[in-house]
Amino acid sequence: MNMSLTERRRFLQSSAAALALLAGASGAWAADEAPDAMIGRLSNEVLALIRSDKALQNGDIDRVISVVDSKIMPNVNFVRMTASATGPAWRRATPEQRQQLQTAFKVLLVRTYAGALKQVSDQKVEVKPLRAGADDKEVTVRTEVIGRGDPIELDYRLERTPGQGAGWKIYDLNVLGVWLVANYRSQFAEQINKSGIDGLIKALDERNQANATASADKR
Known part of the structure; x- marks a missing residue:
């Protein structure tokens, strides 16, 4: 069955946002690393x-939440x-x-995008040249997810945080022209x-x- 333009857009947004949701899974960022x-x-x-990781590919909610809590949250200003x-x-x-609110919002994002992780195959991410000054406290990093089909626009807004845990932290992301914070x-x-x-x-x-029940019914 062919997807409509709207359905295809939503699918691409979910796939790219799933990658964004897990961006940072390698651990804490170096404070002096360029964004x-x-x-x-x-x-x-x-x-x-x-x-x-087969559990991540299969959208295993417990595994995804575990990765989010241990690997991602230190790199995101989720309060903001x-x-x-x-x-x-x-x-x-x-x-x-x-x-x-933070707890419920995090679960919503994880459950919304976890299922799209199984679509990850041969994609790679290309980062566009950064337009920012050395003293900027907030920047937008623009990327494209390259794979089969058209490239997917995926951008990040980051802020530089001082003190303990200093470094760049994500506070918003944009998939195909839709900023997550504004959308919600x-x-x-x-x-x-x-x-x-x-x-x-x-x-x-x-x-x-409701999302948890729907996921359980699909098993």
Whole structure:
């Protein structure tokens, strides 16, 4: 069955975002490594990791979450990512609500993209020239995933973090022209307007449970 243009776009977005979700799986980044060099090295290393790990290829949620927690989160400013997706309501959220939002959002992203990992085969990532100054605190690293079919645009927004754990950290990503944070911000805002922060947390939990049930039914 041929996919429609919209279905193909969603498939490509899922496949590329799955790679982005696992970018950084090689461990902590060196504080003095350039952001474009870092993204290029780590992106291609994670492709090799996926090819060698059958559990990741099969979208095993427990395995993917384990990799995300141990390898990826140290390289992502997930507080900023979640806060940006939540919007102004984040400032009104309690510490407990903020933690619940981060947990639910992480599970949503993992479950949304884990199934696309099985599509990884002979792809490679090419990093485009970085347009940034030596003193810039935030940069955008633009890449393309090269494989069968058309190249897939995959870009990262990173910030330089000081102090302990200093280095570049991802806080947003763009797949085929769609920035992840902006995409979820509109969805989250609609839910918050209807039922507040607790309503958003409940909606995310229900969606995650539905995704878990759907995954179980496919086994």
